[in-house]
Amino acid sequence: MAFKTISAQLAAKLDQELMGPEIGFTLQQLMELAGLSVAQAVQKQYPISIYQKRQILVVAGPGNNGGDGLVCARHLALFGYQPVVYYPKRSSKIEFYSQLVRQLDFFGVPVLGSDDKWTHYLTSPETVCIVDAIFGFSFKPPMREPFGSIVSELVKVQNAVPIVSVDIPTGWDVDGGPVAGTDSLAPSVLVSLTVPKPCANKLQAGRTTHFVGGRFVSASFAKKFGFEPFPYPFTDQVLKL
Numbered sequence: 027m028a029f030k031t032i033s034a035q036l037a038a039k040l041d042q043e044l045m046g047p048e049i050g051f052t053l054q055q056l057m058e059l060a061g062l063s064v065a066q067a068v069q070k071q072y073p074i075s076i077y078q079k080r081q082i083l084v085v086a087g088p089g090n091n092g093g094d095g096l097v098c099a100r101h102l103a104l105f106g107y108q109p110v111v112y113y114p115k116r117s118s119k120i121e122f123y124s125q126l127v128r129q130l131d132f133f134g135v136p137v138l139g140s141d142d143k144w145t146h147y148l149t150s151p152e153t154v155c156i157v158d159a160i161f162g163f164s165f166k167p168p169m170r171e172p173f174g175s176i177v178s179e180l181v182k183v184q185n186a187v188p189i190v191s192v193d194i195p196t197g198w199d200v201d202g203g204p205v206a207g208t209d210s211l212a213p214s215v216l217v218s219l220t221v222p223k224p225c226a227n228k229l230q231a232g233r234t235t236h237f238v239g240g241r242f243v244s245a246s247f248a249k250k251f252g253f254e255p256f257p258y259p260f261t262d263q264v265l266k267l
């Protein structure tokens with residue numbers, strides 16, 4: 027399906043408006059729907075019934091893209107997968123992220139920190155897929171540590187264990203795509219949230235299945251930002267593009 031995109035700058039403006047005084051969504055609401063849509067994309071692409079081992083590694087970054095990953099992990103657990111979260115840099119400034127971690131504890135989902143070993147979760151067939159929730163539309167290259175090393179580990183295994191990127195393949199320039207001279211993720215799935223960003227035009231044909239998710243804008247709001255509303259079927263939270 028052909029799709030319109032919006033720039034990193036416009037995506038940030040769209041986000042602010044959704045959470046502004048006129049519309050009044052909270053970040054928590056949007057993140058819940060975003061994380062749920064990523065979990066649903068995983069379920070559609072890697073249906074639980076065909077796997078004996080159901081481990082999924084979710085790598086969560088320090089911002090809201092990471093928050094989407096934490097929510098996604100909780101839904102994956104509820105769907106019957108066995109998620110493990112690697113969350114090396116936690117923000118203590120926003121209490122909400124700690125609440126998301128406590129909810130993961132509640133469902134028995136392990137959350138690894140910077141001192142924990144995580145690379146043994148990068149093996150096939152034990153791990154169904156890896157959810158890349160490291161950076162989204164606020165990423166500005168070049169990447170600082172420890173995330174450069176983490177992405178390099180993911181690149182090493184990405185032909186054996188599929189990567190599901192949340193909103194942006196981590197490390198890609200949001201408007202420009204893969205950054206020359208750096209290790210570049212080639213995800214098997216991309217879940218664009220609200221509307222694809224320009225880097226989605228740089229996905230390799232035949233390699234990446236592209237979904238849109240984050241079903242939370244009205245038709246008139248979409249048109250105001252220059253795109254058509256997406257025809258999500260029935261109760262689905264994602265649409266394959």
Ligand SMILES: NC(=O)C1=CN([C@@H]2O[C@H](COP(=O)(O)OP(=O)(O)OC[C@H]3O[C@@H](n4cnc5c(N)ncnc54)[C@H](O)[C@@H]3O)[C@@H](O)[C@H]2O)[C@@H](O)CC1
Nearest residue numbers: 056088089090091161162163164165166168169170193219
């Ligand atoms: N309307 C939407 O589409 C929604 C989007 N959400 C998510 O929010 C994301 C955007 O969240 P944020 O604005 O918090 O940003 P990100 O999560 O993309 O990244 C912000 C964090 O990355 C760090 N960072 C940026 N560049 C870096 C670099 N070069 N090296 C190391 N660290 C770097 C920043 O210090 C900050 O901690 C979206 O991509 C999406 O996943 C949802 O949570 C809510 C609704």
Ligand SMILES: [K+]
Nearest residue numbers: 158161192194
């Ligand atoms: K990402």
